[in-house]
Amino acid sequence: MGKYIILANLQDYKKILKDLKVKFKSAQIKASLKVNSELLQFYWYLGKKIIEVQNNYKWGSKFLENLSKDLSKAFPDVKGFSYRNLKFIRQWVNFWDNEKGKQLVSLLFQIPWGHNIVIIQKCKDINEAIFYVENTLKNGISRNVLIHQIESDLYHRQKKAVNNFDNTLPPLQSDLVKEITKDPYIFDFLTISEDYKEKELENALIENIKDILMELGSGFAFVGKQYKLEIENQEFRIDLLFYHLKLHSFVVIELKNGEFKPEYAGKLNFYVSAVDDILKSEIDNSTIGILICKLKNDLIVEYALRDINKPIGVSEYRLTTKLPDKLKDTIPSIEDIKQQIQRNINE
Structure with a gap:
């Protein structure tokens, strides 16, 4: 053999x-x-x-x-x-x-x-x-x-957003909407300054639209950023507007680079109501609101959403994921890099 x-x-x-x-x-x-x-x-x-x-x-x-x-x-x-x-x-x-x-x-x-x-x-x-x-x-x-x-x-992030979907949507639609939400959202593909503003976060997401669509999940179609709504001669702008092809629903996304505040839910409820009246057609289902912030207290979010009649979910986001411990020692420090540059100059 x-x-x-x-x-x-x-x-x-x-x-x-x-x-x-x-x-x-x-x-x-x-x-x-x-x-x-x-x-x-x-x-x-x-x-x-x-x-x-x-x-x-x-x-x-x-x-x-x-x-x-x-x-x-x-x-x-x-x-x-x-x-x-x-x-x-x-x-x-x-x-x-x-x-x-x-x-x-x-x-x-x-x-x-x-x-x-x-x-x-x-x-x-x-x-x-x-x-x-x-x-x-x-x-x-x-x-x-x-x-x-x-x-x-x-696996551990899907359906985790704090929400009022059970109270604002029929059971089947509520379950489907929960599936499109995550907590936290991972935006580790972004490179922005440490003291970034909400506008900078929004622009960075749009510049990486393919990555954000991947993170949002299957079925999302981008409609526009700073989407303008005119109501009684006043102008209002939605941070990000999407349409979900499987849910047949508009999805309003508001971004906050700080901690969740109860008034944010009220503003998002206003935007969702406006989209329902102005953009939603007879064949569309209820518009969904998703607020993505840097930090949140789940109990405060629950209180803020309790009496709101539009479907809204609130999640956090992460700009970077934790570096595994086994890799930490393989990443050179700033001092290491400076020393290497100096050695190269001397040579």
Whole structure:
């Protein structure tokens, strides 16, 4: 067998290899109709077989290497049999082959393999993983967006805004609106001065409109900044106005670079009422208001929203995320940079 290890039972190995070849040929035929689903169903079968064999035979770590070489030789045009991918397949099955995961297996076959790998590598537990599988299917997000969502901890931020949606919207619409809100919003793609003003924050967001749309989530369409409303010969301006394509609702966003104050809710309620009267058509649902501030006290927000009759949510924002401790020592200090510059000059 050359570099191959001597297996304890060569006949059993040959039977397993033959079975996998037959199974994959069958999957290849069906793949012309349902490429991803059929392939991932085969990956599931393959992963279960790998785990079963490694549990029942004393073949050691070389088993995967041998299997990779033999399957790649039998199907040279297929890249999915690399040693690295076989390890991913085994990890994937191990992650989901439990009481909770088995209920979701059919959904796993409906999302791309690359998405599946990202989810099992980056999620801390199965509940978080289930959230991202369902969110991927619901919104059809790309792999890069999925990575962004996981790394920005969307799982723990979604639906967290303090709001009055239950009191101002029908139950089904209330649940849908909660899904589009987060707390906090992560604006770590912005580079603005330390003593920034609200106008500077607003302009920075617009300059990074693609990033802000990604952070807001699927379905948001940008309408305008400092959107002008004329009421009884007076001019009022909304910080940011969006339209949500799935909710069929305008979304008014007001930005505050300080702590939440009760009067902010009243002003946002005024804007939402005005948009309902001036912009909303018969086919649109209720306009939604979202106030995003630097700090808030949840109890104060709850009191401020209690008797307001328009749907409003209040969240905080973060300009930067905390640097992991293991990376802190790798970032040079200002003094280190100055010393390096001086050394370069001296040289």
